[in-house]
Amino acid sequence: MTIRLDVSGMLARAVASGATAGQLADLGPRLVVAHEELLADAARGALGFRELEAQADERERVLSWAREEASRLDDVVVLGIGGSALGAQALRSALLGREWNLGDHHRRGGRPRLHVVDNVDPRSVRAMLDAVNLPHTRFLVISKSGSTAETMSQYLAVRERLTSLDLPVREHVAFVTDPWKGVLRRVAAAEGIPAFEVPENVGGRFSVLTPVGTLPAALLGMDVGALIAGATAMRDRCASGDLRANPALAFAALQWNAHTHAGQGIHVLMPYSDALREVAPWFVQLWAESLGKRSTAAHQKGVGPTPIAAVGATDQHAQVQLFMEGPADKTITFIDVEEHPDELVIPTDGAPAELAYLGGHGFGELLRAEGAATAGALAQMGRPTMTLSVTRADAWHLGGLFMFFELATIYAGHLYGVNPLDQPGVELGKQLTYYRFGHPDWKSMRETWDALPKSDPAWVL
Amino acid sequence: MTIRLDVSGMLARAVASGATAGQLADLGPRLVVAHEELLADAARGALGFRELEAQADERERVLSWAREEASRLDDVVVLGIGGSALGAQALRSALLGREWNLGDHHRRGGRPRLHVVDNVDPRSVRAMLDAVNLPHTRFLVISKSGSTAETMSQYLAVRERLTSLDLPVREHVAFVTDPWKGVLRRVAAAEGIPAFEVPENVGGRFSVLTPVGTLPAALLGMDVGALIAGATAMRDRCASGDLRANPALAFAALQWNAHTHAGQGIHVLMPYSDALREVAPWFVQLWAESLGKRSTAAHQKGVGPTPIAAVGATDQHAQVQLFMEGPADKTITFIDVEEHPDELVIPTDGAPAELAYLGGHGFGELLRAEGAATAGALAQMGRPTMTLSVTRADAWHLGGLFMFFELATIYAGHLYGVNPLDQPGVELGKQLTYYRFGHPDWKSMRETWDALPKSDPAWVL
Numbered sequence: 037m038t039i040r041l042d043v044s045g046m047l048a049r050a051v052a053s054g055a056t057a058g059q060l061a062d063l064g065p066r067l068v069v070a071h072e073e074l075l076a077d078a079a080r081g082a083l084g085f086r087e088l089e090a091q092a093d094e095r096e097r098v099l100s101w102a103r104e105e106a107s108r109l110d111d112v113v114v115l116g117i118g119g120s121a122l123g124a125q126a127l128r129s130a131l132l133g134r135e136w137n138l139g140d141h142h143r144r145g146g147r148p149r150l151h152v153v154d155n156v157d158p159r160s161v162r163a164m165l166d167a168v169n170l171p172h173t174r175f176l177v178i179s180k181s182g183s184t185a186e187t188m189s190q191y192l193a194v195r196e197r198l199t200s201l202d203l204p205v206r207e208h209v210a211f212v213t214d215p216w217k218g219v220l221r222r223v224a225a226a227e228g229i230p231a232f233e234v235p236e237n238v239g240g241r242f243s244v245l246t247p248v249g250t251l252p253a254a255l256l257g258m259d260v261g262a263l264i265a266g267a268t269a270m271r272d273r274c275a276s277g278d279l280r281a282n283p284a285l286a287f288a289a290l291q292w293n294a295h296t297h298a299g300q301g302i303h304v305l306m307p308y309s310d311a312l313r314e315v316a317p318w319f320v321q322l323w324a325e326s327l328g329k330r331s332t333a334a335h336q337k338g339v340g341p342t343p344i345a346a347v348g349a350t351d352q353h354a355q356v357q358l359f360m361e362g363p364a365d366k367t368i369t370f371i372d373v374e375e376h377p378d379e380l381v382i383p384t385d386g387a388p389a390e391l392a393y394l395g396g397h398g399f400g401e402l403l404r405a406e407g408a409a410t411a412g413a414l415a416q417m418g419r420p421t422m423t424l425s426v427t428r429a430d431a432w433h434l435g436g437l438f439m440f441f442e443l444a445t446i447y448a449g450h451l452y453g454v455n456p457l458d459q460p461g462v463e464l465g466k467q468l469t470y471y472r473f474g475h476p477d478w479k480s481m482r483e484t485w486d487a488l489p490k491s492d493p494a495w496v497l
Numbered sequence: 498m499t500i501r502l503d504v505s506g507m508l509a510r511a512v513a514s515g516a517t518a519g520q521l522a523d524l525g526p527r528l529v530v531a532h533e534e535l536l537a538d539a540a541r542g543a544l545g546f547r548e549l550e551a552q553a554d555e556r557e558r559v560l561s562w563a564r565e566e567a568s569r570l571d572d573v574v575v576l577g578i579g580g581s582a583l584g585a586q587a588l589r590s591a592l593l594g595r596e597w598n599l600g601d602h603h604r605r606g607g608r609p610r611l612h613v614v615d616n617v618d619p620r621s622v623r624a625m626l627d628a629v630n631l632p633h634t635r636f637l638v639i640s641k642s643g644s645t646a647e648t649m650s651q652y653l654a655v656r657e658r659l660t661s662l663d664l665p666v667r668e669h670v671a672f673v674t675d676p677w678k679g680v681l682r683r684v685a686a687a688e689g690i691p692a693f694e695v696p697e698n699v700g701g702r703f704s705v706l707t708p709v710g711t712l713p714a715a716l717l718g719m720d721v722g723a724l725i726a727g728a729t730a731m732r733d734r735c736a737s738g739d740l741r742a743n744p745a746l747a748f749a750a751l752q753w754n755a756h757t758h759a760g761q762g763i764h765v766l767m768p769y770s771d772a773l774r775e776v777a778p779w780f781v782q783l784w785a786e787s788l789g790k791r792s793t794a795a796h797q798k799g800v801g802p803t804p805i806a807a808v809g810a811t812d813q814h815a816q817v818q819l820f821m822e823g824p825a826d827k828t829i830t831f832i833d834v835e836e837h838p839d840e841l842v843i844p845t846d847g848a849p850a851e852l853a854y855l856g857g858h859g860f861g862e863l864l865r866a867e868g869a870a871t872a873g874a875l876a877q878m879g880r881p882t883m884t885l886s887v888t889r890a891d892a893w894h895l896g897g898l899f900m901f902f903e904l905a906t907i908y909a910g911h912l913y914g915v916n917p918l919d920q921p922g923v924e925l926g927k928q929l930t931y932y933r934f935g936h937p938d939w940k941s942m943r944e945t946w947d948a949l950p951k952s953d954p955a956w957v958l
């Protein structure tokens with residue numbers, strides 16, 4: 037059980053644009069500061085995602101409630117968006133697999149199906165309501181603020197459907213929200229709806245190891261203990277300001293260095309694994325929303341890398357051409373899964389001669405060989421790469437990956453000179469939506485709306 | 498029924514970095530040439546994806562075979578990767594919806610489930626084999642060359658499973674492949690397996706309107722006639738070298754202009770629609786693999802934009818912070834769906850006062866309001882945007898979108914000075930995989946493999 041980060045391919049000894057000895061030397065003191073800043077953030081209580089021990093009681097409450105609840109359920113539905121959905125999607129992909137919901141009760145080992153509704157398209161909302169067995173469904177309404185328009189709309193639709201069928205809301209809905217504030221907390225108290233806490237000091241995109249992720253995980257029978265143990269081990273490993281001893285710091289430092297010195301600001305994450313493929317969009321949110329903002333260090337100029345999700349081997353047939361021969365503005369991080377306990381041999385008895393070379397090899401072996409070949413080909417083209425290796429795609433390693441990327445994001449925030457914990461850039465869009473929907477508090481947005489550049493009919497083709 | 502492209506937000510009158518009158522004037526003669534080049538490509542037969550009439554006979558063969566076949570099926574499985582899978586995934590998302598496979602026979606109107614296996618992870622391959630009802634399953638093996646390692650491995654696994662159950666391969670497998678060449682064509686002839694043609698002059702990523710897409714579409718009861726009619730209408734509309742009269746040319750030109758003059762080389766496609774969300778990864782392959790390559794016009798330097806898939810409203814809570822406040826290196830293209838025939842009103846009877854503003858509005862209306870608000874907010878921040886509006890997310894409009902982006906890609910190829918129809922950069926990775934797997938034809942790759950930069954244990958953290 038281990039996670040290793042091989043950064044050899046990011047160095048000048050491997051690729052011409054890689055980190056030079058001089059750059060690594062310059063990074064030294066900078067990284068000591070970045071790590072001290074992280075410790076200062078932690079000391080003032082800003083990094084709740086690291087405080088796994090402090091959250092043990094609430095986690096136990098989740099596990100104990102879920103143990104009672106799970107056996108009566110056919111369907112669990114996450115109603116959430118962004119950080120309230122992406123973690124559940126990564127957990128589902130890694131620990132249940134792609135066809136989970138198609139299995140019958142027996143094949144699922146008596147565990148429920150899991151649906152994640154992360155949008156407000158009426159077609160999807162209807163499809164979900166039609167697909168679940170309502171009397172045996174629990175809807176998890178996940179919104180820290182309790183004011184997320186998309187999630188609250190979904191909640192209202194579910195609430196009406198339940199009521200119209202005389203199904204008690206408190207027996208079919210649970211909330212994951214702020215411990216004290218917001219609409220959901222008030223409704224929970226008034227109506228006796230089970231409610232679990234997102235700690236005040238954990239923002240949405242850092243919340244997968246709180247009830248935001250552990251509640252669906254527990255209801256689906258995932259190993260929450262292993263998830264937290266893996267995260268704890270990674271946190272404890274990332275305990276120094278030395279690049280060579282702290283993989284999360286090394287990841288952040290080498291990405292920032294590649295961006296700063298080689299203009300490589302597009303950061304691809306490419307798991308060679310269907311199980312881990314949804315880790316990539318989860319990372320995209322974390323990296324994009326934490327780092328893409330105006331930097332005080334850069335006179336309010338917009339900074340931040342652009343993360344891209346890919347999956348191997350699939351994207352060898354989609355994005356890899358661009359990574360190989362397009363502009364040299366990218367780094368590529370692979371995730372390699374070393375063991376496939378469900379390995380399947382490629383059978384070549386009676387196969388055409390052209391396919392004989394596949395014989396005796398396994399699918400997992402093919403996946404890993406393609407990953408190594410693609411990394412090699414990229415290096416050959418001078419493209420910088422890293423590889424994160426995990427022994428298996430299981431709960432322990434997934435927890436480790438979550439913590440790894442969360443810590444790296446804090447370090448990167450300090451290197452880029454931005455606050456990785458806020459997201460000021462999404463407010464304007466929300467406020468304009470409120471205004472357009474007639475929200476009484478946002479009538480003042482009328483001027484802003486009216487001043488926006490208008491569509492010109494002459495340029496509508 | 499119409500598709501419109503609003504490019505107002507890409508112009509200097511809307512955003513400071515937008516196209517100026519001078520740039521538009523410079524584009525004029527360049528675009529006349531790009532269109533002439535496209536016509537020349539077409540004249541020499543290189544653009545088979547436009548030749549929808551010439552493919553009518555094979556399409557009729559697909560429809561007629563599917564009519565007989567579909568009624569006996571519970572499951573259709575696409576075995577393919579890259580261009581052989583992404584089109585089917587876009588069709589599934591748009592025309593079946595997210596929970597299709599969960600519906601029983603009755604709710605599906607007697608139509609089968611659709612699975613797309615686009616990778617070689619043993620866990621997924623096993624899960625698929627366990628999920629389908631094998632005696633009532635047809636596997637569509639889609640590979641133009643017939644040598645794609647991933648697809649051939651899947652095919653061999655399926656073949657063995659069928660044989661072990663005494664199910665005749667020819668009754669459970671169909672091929673979509675080159676009309677003349679390759680392993681699959683030979684096996685089809687020898688074993689009487691139904692085989693359909695990818696025209697010689699249609700490459701994988703341009704093939705969704707050939708049997709690569711129409712065969713799964715027909716088996717699932719999608720309206721293939723409408724799909725082709727929408728594509729034909731779009732092709733016929735894009736018939737001049739005038740930016741104002743040709744939306745595909747305008748899209749390509751304004752993206753290229755933004756990249757060239759404003760450094761905006763990251764091109765986001767963001768449908769505000771769950772139905773159309775899989776159009777974005779399909780576009781990513783098309784744009785990345787067609788344009789990301791060495792340019793003869795630029796002394797073999799790597800050129801090409803980096804496409805990014807997003808989905809509204811979901812990504813407002815993930816990537817939009819970066820698009821708003823990060824570096825000004827992106828353009829954002831929205832897809833707006835004007836009509837939601839399955840609109841669902843957000844019910845606010847008895848809802849908390851804070852949510853009353855949602856009352857009387859619909860989910861589809863919320864989705865559209867959020868799209869307009871996000872476009873407005875981006876414009877306010879000086880970010881260039883375009884909006885593609887489709888009346889509905891149905892087969893006709895989907896066909897139109899496919900053709901729109903395919904034509905735009907050819908125009909963009911000419912503007913960037915690359916051949917949009919090849920993908921030389923993926924060969925090295927394939928050859929290294931063959932070598933590692935002991936393929937007899939690729940022993941010569943040993944030197945290349947051995948010369949690659951090696952991992953340095955001192956840098957494995």
